[in-house]
Amino acid sequence: MQDDLNLILDDATESMKKAIGHLESELTKVRAGKANxxxxxxxxxxxxxxxxxxxxxxxxxxxxxxxxxxxxxxxxxxxxxxxxxxxxxxxxxxxxxxxxxxxxLPPLTEERRKEFVKRVNGEGEQAKVAIRNIRRDAIEAIKKLQKDGLSEDTAKDAEADVQQMTDKHIVLVDKHCETKEKEIMAI
Missing domain, CATH: 3.30.1360.40 (Gyrase A; domain 2)
Structure with a gap:
């Protein structure tokens, strides 16, 4: 039972890291004024x-x-x-x-910079949705384990761990988007 629980938590962590990695690769494709x-x-x-x-x-x-x-x-x-x-x-x-x-690469106009910031925020929102979906799947798997005999306290602790992991990755998404936004808006 505990092995299954650890597997669920490890899978969720790995998937969230992949979502952050995908966000990073998408953000590098957004032009920020200098040639890349x-x-x-x-x-x-x-x-x-x-x-x-x-x-x-x-x-x-x-x-x-x-x-x-x-x-x-x-x-x-x-x-x-x-x-x-x-x-x-x-x-x-x-x-x-x-x-x-x-x-x-022409210099970015204010209007174009705002478009790029919107695109960055859209990518960030997609990453957050992906992370929340991973959280939902992990919590559903934990509840299924609870029905199969996992103690309620252990299940609640595991759900809290998943939520904590989710919060940490959402903050990472926000930091990446904020950094890219500053890079775009810098003249």
Whole structure:
């Protein structure tokens, strides 16, 4: 019985950590004014009929604070990369000079910064919902164990542990969102 309880708590902890990890990866994709190659993560290029991540067909580098350069390993990949960037709807126009693609990141307007903050808060809210769903599943599993013979006191203690774990991870989500918001709003 105790082993099952520990397994439930460990699974909940692991799942909550994964939710935080997912939030962190999503927040790196939100542009904060300075060039960051990670804003191109998730863009796939048509590479000889196969959808391939951009970073597997080209070298992505930061030229300066507001410029990304994309150097394809094969010259014939310039057009597909350019099309993929335009189709990804990240708000950047690729400049193709026949050898390299440059992405110039314009300075963010106040309105655009507020849009990005809303997006960050939306990602944070999704992470909180995921964490609360993990809490709900863990508490349901604990109640099922209680029906199978786990003592009521042990079940209540385990539920309190799950709630404490949930609160800790919700605070982490808030901290991540707050940090990203400060980064976006900094001029």
């Amino acid at each position: 190659p990670q804003i191109l993560d998730g863009i796939n290029v048509d590479y000889y009929g196969a959808s391939t991540p951009l970073n597997q067909v080209a070298n992505v580098a930061v030229a300066d604070a507001r410029t990304l350069t994309i150097q394809p390993w094969e010259k014939n990949m310039l057009q597909p990369i350019e099309r993929a960037i335009i189709a990804s709807n990240i708000g950047l126009n690729p400049q193709n000079d026949g050898v390299i693609i440059r992405l110039f």
